[in-house]
Amino acid sequence: MVNKTVLTLNYIVGTRVQERFKKQMNSKMSLMKAKWTGYTIRAEEYNATYLPEIEIDTPTFDEVKELGMDQPFCMIGSLDHPKEPWANQLNTKKGIEAYLVIEHCHDELKRISREARQAVKWAIQQMPKLLMLSDDSQIGISSNDFTYA
Numbered sequence: 001m002v003n004k005t006v007l008t009l010n011y012i013v014g015t016r017v018q019e020r021f022k023k024q025m026n027s028k029m030s031l032m033k034a035k036w037t038g039y040t041i042r043a044e045e046y047n048a049t050y051l052p053e054i055e056i057d058t059p060t061f062d063e064v065k066e067l068g069m070d071q072p073f074c075m076i077g078s079l080d081h082p083k084e085p086w087a088n089q090l091n092t093k094k095g096i097e098a099y100l101v102i103e104h105c106h107d108e109l110k111r112i113s114r115e116a117r118q119a120v121k122w123a124i125q126q127m128p129k130l131l132m133l134s135d136d137s138q139i140g141i142s143s144n145d146f147t148y149a
Contacts, residue, residue, distance in 0.1 A: 032064070039058075043056040
């Protein structure tokens with residue numbers, strides 16, 4: 001019963017975290033879509049009004065989703081915040097990106113260690129059952145073959 005409760009609790013907690021991440025991603029995608037829509041409308045109006053020799057590019061939303069953070073389309077911070085170092089200074093931008101990579105790595109290591117602890121705990125809980133099965137089947141494994149920490 002304990003195993004089932006632990007698994008159910010882990011599933012519920014994992015599901016809640018996934019729901020929170022999904023909600024956050026949906027929010028960010030909505031914001032990105034709104035910014036893309038505004039850009040596309042303004043670019044098309046500009047192209048139609050001024051008939052420039054080289055028209056302003058209007059990528060599709062799928063193309064914009066595939067762009068990296070270093071692409072000019074995604075780098076509007078320098079226009080909105082011209083005096084901020086995070087918007088203009090290359091070293092500051094690289095530092096922020098490096099910090100984010102490190103944070104993601106730490107999060108992933110925490111997740112892996114949690115899963116490893118859960119797997120070891122499960123194995124320890126299952127060991128008596130396995131020993132009982134091995135005693136019943138006479139395959140030659142005894143409880144003396146295992147050391148407990």
